[in-house]
Amino acid sequence: MADMNKMVNEITSMDEDFAKWYTDICKKAQLIEYTSVKGCMVIRPYGYAIWENIQRILDGMFKETGHENVCMPMFIPESLLQKEKDHVEGFAPEVAWVTYGGSEKLEERLCVRPTSETLFCEHFKNILQSYRDLPFKYNQWVSVVRWEKTTRPFLRSREFLWQEGHTLHATREEAVEETLQMLDVYARFCSECLAIPVVKGRKTESDKFAGAEATYAIEALMHDGKALQAGTSHFFGDGFCRAFDIQFSDKDNKRQFPFQTSWGMTTRLIGAIIMTHGDDNGLVLPPAVAPIQAVIVPVQQKKEGVLDKAFELCDTLKKAGIRAKVDDTDNSPGWKFAEYEMKGVPVRIEIGPRDIQNNSCVVVTRLNREKNFVAISDIVETVEQKLAEVRDQMYQKALENRENHTYNCSSLEEIVSTLEEKGDGFVKAYWCGDEACEDAVKEKTGVGSRCIDGNVTPTDDKVCVCCGKKAEHLVYWGKAY
């Protein structure tokens, strides 16, 4: 039997210290490296490749739903940022400023975009004339800067990569529909491609985006029972358009304010993948975004024919569209097994002289270490099947974890005792809609509102978990990242 202790030594166990486990994985799986600027990290090739896969798939979904990519500048003049009152109040505390260009002191300082609503507004105002121009359905893949106080790899960095969609519509209904459609796209992406089950819902007033009329979010439950907001979709009404005086001529040649949305997902998704699927041996990557889907480990690779066979196998897989790689380094097979396990590669293929003699190879899945002896002629089919299976099993596992850590509670005392007894998780409890109660719940139980369950309209007998008055909403509460 292998020395299991040695294998797990590299990474702090989740139960011992979840936060340390997380940063261990980020560093040891070579996803990131710190830099000399606090909160700014290098996303290394292996981490960036995950992001590239996320980008590729999401970008395809955006295009399918009729969006085009654009690129806004990174600087926003102070006066532009200040046009929408709630927006500037929300973002001002974490904005980074540029006051010099070379040796020239700027007449007006420029903010490094924390988000690009104002830039899009300025642009929309310039290009919009007629209802025939609408809708504008734009997206951009850029980085933004928010000067956070506390930083953590992927979860909260001062500069982060994201996509931000910005759309403009002639009618309120169409904009609302867009907002919800993109929320669905996000939810579908998380569940199908990342194997992360999410809760969809609207944010409470106190928690919505600065300047939005309504904010919708998808929330995922991490392995430690804390919630992570994985994506947001905002409906702005015509608030920004009024603030920026964006108008168009309708069919009757009357001037109208259009309606606007924005939506975003970030490199935080990589953090979500780590904390949803990872285990004490390291990363477990969803096949759809894994940079390497199948790693081929030759055994006794110096024996004649072994490496040739390994590369031949690799080519076959690549031709079938599977991201495959042969590790022909001098490291021992055992070392390679552990290494790719830590890096979360979904499928490992072992091939040595014995296999070659039998015209077979060994296929091992990362998630459960299940071993299969497979005929070389069946390799493509088998790997494809394993990748699909793994995605389903990962989703099921995450779903079970979430269900085991979702609690229906009807009193503050019950929330406190349940969390104490069963650990952190989602608390489902009714709420009257009063902000004072929302604050009180957070104050007394430690969990804040994550989102409102839009599928449930409380019946007359349901009462607020805090004040006992008639409930307006069923709310998911939780501790958040």
Added chain:
RNA sequence: CGGGGUGUGGCGAAGUUUGGUAUCGCGCUUGGUUCGGUACCAAGAGGCCUCGGGUUCGAACCCCGACACUCCGACCA
């Protein structure tokens, strides 16, 4: 931004109490033997002890300050 913890070759640490010019393991380089769960032997390379001041004949060690990482809160993708 408040409260803790940490900072010593690439990584992880010992040394700091009781100042005297740096030690160990892993990794790295070269050569050889290995190879089905992180192999082994031999020979090497690599450190202004985070940075800046101070005390001292002398500072990794004592004093002051800065910065970074990290954890727990408050705020946030």
